[in-house]
């Protein structure tokens with residue numbers, strides 16, 4: 001029993017955006033894929049529904065064969081420092097780079113192409129969750145105890161899922177809402193992202209994310225952070241599309 005509880009607690013610490021968040025990002029990305037990328041992804045999976053592929057990397061965490069991949073979902077930039085690589089904690093940046101290179105080389109088996117693609121779809125999303133770019137002091141906010149409508153939780157979980165779940169949208173509704181009013185010019189500025197640029201953008205919003213007052217979070221925190229949440233999900237979708245379009249051009 002004790003062991004079971006420890007496994008449960010560990011699993012809850014390591015998850016990324018919740019299921020809806022990853023699906024929203026997948027949906028937005030799919031709507032912005034080039035015809036070439038869409039065709040290649042359809043060849044591999046029989047469809048190009050990225051929302052349905054976006055949570056696989058979390059689902060496999062219950063498979064001991066994938067335990068080595070548990071730290072592929074986040075990275076760390078120490079306070080006042082530049083990104084210094086995975087030794088600071090978390091391999092997300094390293095893995096997206098490595099997997100993009102592998103797909104570009106074109107030497108992977110079909111199974112490995114599928115695995116690597118599902119990881120890219122997921123990890124690019126995670127890296128837009130501000131607390132998946134940790135500062136090395138509180139495990140990406142997992143150690144920051146807060147309440148959410150009086151329920152005990154932590155800041156990381158609020159950002160992974162509780163903010164999103166509170167909105168009560170389906171993932172398709174939310175993906176549509178987020179994209180309302182986005183102009184083609186705005187889209188264009190987002191089509192050439194470097195991996196580190198959006199990692200730093202996640203880091204840059206920490207002052208706002210950590211502005212939690214007495215830690216009793218509810219309507220006011222949502223009101224203050226809704227635009228930021230939408231922005232992170234929107235950019236995750238566009239950046240993911242840009243990365244996939246670049247691989248499959």
Ligand code: ADE
Pocket residue numbers: 013014073074075089090131132133134135138139140141
């Ligand atoms: N564990 C340690 N740092 C983490 C982070 N930034 N996100 C998720 N899990 C973590």
Ligand code: ZN
Pocket residue numbers: 014015016017057058073122126
């Ligand atoms: Zn994740």
Ligand code: ZN
Pocket residue numbers: 013014015016017129132156160
């Ligand atoms: Zn998370």
